[in-house]
Amino acid sequence: MGEADKEQYLKRGTLAVLGVMKDLLRFQTPLMVNFSRGQFISRLLSADEDQVIFDLGSNALDNDLALQSGEVNIAAETHGAKVEFGLTGLQRVEFEGLPAFAASLPELVWQIQRREFFRVNAPLEPVFYCHSQWPDGRTARFRLQDLSLGGVGVLLDEALPEGLNRGDTFKNLRVDLAEYGHFEVTAQLLHIGERTVVTSKNETRATPRLSFRFTAIEPIQERQLQQVIFALERLARDKANRFQ
Secondary structure: OHHHHOOOOEEEEEEHHHHHHHHHHHHOOOOEEEEEEEEEEEEEEEOOOOEEEEEEEOOHHHHHHHHHHOOEEEEOOOOOEEEEEEOOOOEEEEEOOOOEEEEEEOOOEEEEHHOOOOOEEEEOOOOEEEEOOOOOOOOOEEEEEEOOOOOOEEOOOOOOOOOOOOEEEEEEEEEHHHHHHOEEEEEEEEEEEEEEEEEEOOEEEEEEEEEEEEEOOOHHHHHHHHHHHHHHHHHHHHHHOOOO
């Protein structure tokens, strides 16, 4: 998506930006706070025309590093859209008797409606795989089921590890797309579920399924992924036409 395309998704001005903040507050949407030396999950505590206040992370070191950087980028996945914005002049304050972070209300917010993220199913052959590490450090491999500019859905060929939670961060998630290349991103686990199918023997088989969203993606990766999505969608359409 080029800069000209992104412009239509920008919310500018106090009223428009504050409206987005109020929605994040109302639904208690998890926030992924990214800074130069790390990231943590938070939530918005308050927002008005002057400032926004959000919760500290669970790790004291991350909080210190974020404060030292003075600037953070925040991403959130709502029920209807992906929201991103930057905050500068970060300060530690007290909110309702507890420590929190505060910054000036951002001048603009990037908000893309979920429907803009066209999702395409991965082909059955060849199988595309994603590689990363579980939170406990063990190697993880997933079968790619679908992908979009916002994230991926994957299937597991093994049982889920203990202690896996929504909100877990997977750094260096490598998405291998065979002839289409590969890319590495940081992703957040959004949903833990399963895919159920009925076999030829009329037996129900359940496969663990995980949904990830990309917390940050480089422009060159975005362009590459968009090209892959178009190619796979065209491939699926051509295949469907042959069987009609």
